[in-house]
Amino acid sequence: MDTVEVAGLRIAYQRAGSGPPLVLLHGAYEDSRVWERQLQDLSDEFTVVAWDTPGCGGSDDLAEGAGSLGEILAGFLRELGLADGVRKPHVLGLSFGSGVALDLWKTHPEVPATLILASAYAGWAGSLPPEEADRRYRQASAELDKSPSEIIPAWLPTLLSEQATEEMKSRVARLFEDFRPTGMRALLAASGRVDYRPVLPTITVPTLLLYGALDVRSPRAVADELHRQIPGSELFFLPDVGHLSFVEAPEAFDAEVRRWVRAHG
Template sequence: MDTVAVGAQRIAYRAAGTGPPLVFLHGAYEDSRIWERQLEDLSDEFTVVAWDSPGCGQSDDLVEGAGTLGEILASFLTTLGLAGRTRRPHVLGLSFGSVVALDLWKEHPEIPATLILASAYAGWAGSLSPEEVERRYRQVSAELEKPPSEIIPVWLPTLLTERATEPMKAQVANLFEDFRPSGMRALLAASGRTDYSTVLPTITVPTLLLYGAADVRSPVTVAEDMHRRIPGSELVILPDVGHLSFVEAPEAFDASVRRWLQAHSQT
C-alpha cells in the first residue's frame, strides 16, 4: 500500500494500472482490500485507485475540523494528481462510499467525470424512513462496543445472499475483524444521519446506479428512487445478488463498470 498526507491525516490507498482514473470508495466496516478483484480486473485499461477512508484500514482516524469526507476526498484526489484542470476521475462509491461520492459532488462538482453509485443511498436519512435511520444508528453505535465475533454473524446475511460461497463470506468477515471502533464511531457521527436527497437532482455528470436484486440493505425501491431523482441516470440491477454485488458477481459487476467507463472516458 501507499500513503499520502492530506492535511493533518495520512490516507492509505492501493493503485494499479494506467489509463483514465477510476476511484473506488468502500463501505462501512471495510477498507480498500474489498476491491482486490476490481483492481486486478480493471487495471488493464484504467488507473484504478482504492482508498482506505479516514478511520478505516491503514488510514488515520477522521481528524476533527478536517472538513467533510467529500472535501477530504477532493484533497486526496488532487494531491495524487487524479483531479485537476485537465484530469477528472470516475468515482465509484459503494454504500457508505456512495455517500462520500455524493458529498464530493456537493462540495466539488468540478472533480468527478462520472459517478458510479453501487448499493447506494442518498444518505440513510435521504433514502430510509426516520425510524429505520434511528434503528441503524443505534445498532451500529451499540456494535462498536462489541467484539467483531459478535458483529459478523449479524451483518453477513444482510450483505451477501445464501448463494455466496464460503471464500466470499471469509473475505468480508476478515475485513470486519480489523475494523477500528474509534474510526467507525467518527464516521457514524459524520455520516450516519446525512440526507443528500436534495443533492441528487443537481447531478449533471453521467451517473450509473448498480444494485443487487436481492439487496436487503439498499433494496430495489431505494435504487428506483435514486434513479428517478438523478437526471439521466442509468440503473442496472444485477440478478440474484445482495448488497455486495461485486463480491458475489464480480464478472457481471466489472463488465457493467467497464462498459460504462468505455462509453464515458475520453479517448
C-alpha cells in the first residue's frame, strides 16, 4: 500500500500494471481491497489504481475544508501523474464511488477520459424517491453507532444475490468489519444528501453504465434513468448478479471494463 498527500490528507492506494490508466473507486464501508481481483486481472493491460476514499482503509478521515471528493480525487490523480492534461484516466466508480466519479466530472471535467459507473446513483437524493433517500440516510446514520457484526447481516442481502456463495459473503463481510465509524460519518455528512441529477446531462465523455440485473439497491429504474439523462451513454446489465456484480461475476465484469477501455483508449 502506497500513500500520497492531497489537500492535507494522506491518501492510501494500490497500483499495478502499465498501460492506459484505469482508476477504481470503491463503495461505502469498503476500501481498495475490494478490488483485489481487478488489480490482478486488469493490470496485464492497464495501469490500475485503486484508492482508499478519505475516511476508509489507510486514508485519513475527510477533513472540513479539504474540498469535495471530486476535487480531492483530481488532486490525487495529478499527484500520481495520471491526469496532466495529456494523459487522462478512465474512472470507474462503484455505487457510492459513482457519486465520487460524478463529482469529479462536476468539478474537473477535464480530467477523465471516460466514466464507468457501476451500480450507480445520481446520489440517493438524485435517484431514489424522497422518502427512500431519507430512509437510507437515517438508516446509515443510525448504523454508525452499531458494531459491524450488527449491521452486516442486514446489508449482505442487499449487496449480493441469492446465488452468491458463502465465500463471496465472507469476503464482503470481512471488508465491512474494518470500516471506521468516524470516517464514514464524515463521508455521509459530505455526500449523503447530494443530488447529481443536474450533472448528468452535462457529461460529454463516453460513459458506460454497468449494473447487476438482480440489483435491489440500485435497481433497473435507476439505471434506466441515468441512461436517459447521460447523453450517448451505454447501459449494460450483467445477468444473475446483484449490487456487487464484480464480486459475483468478476470475469464478466472485468471483460466489460476491458472492452470499454480498449474501445476508448
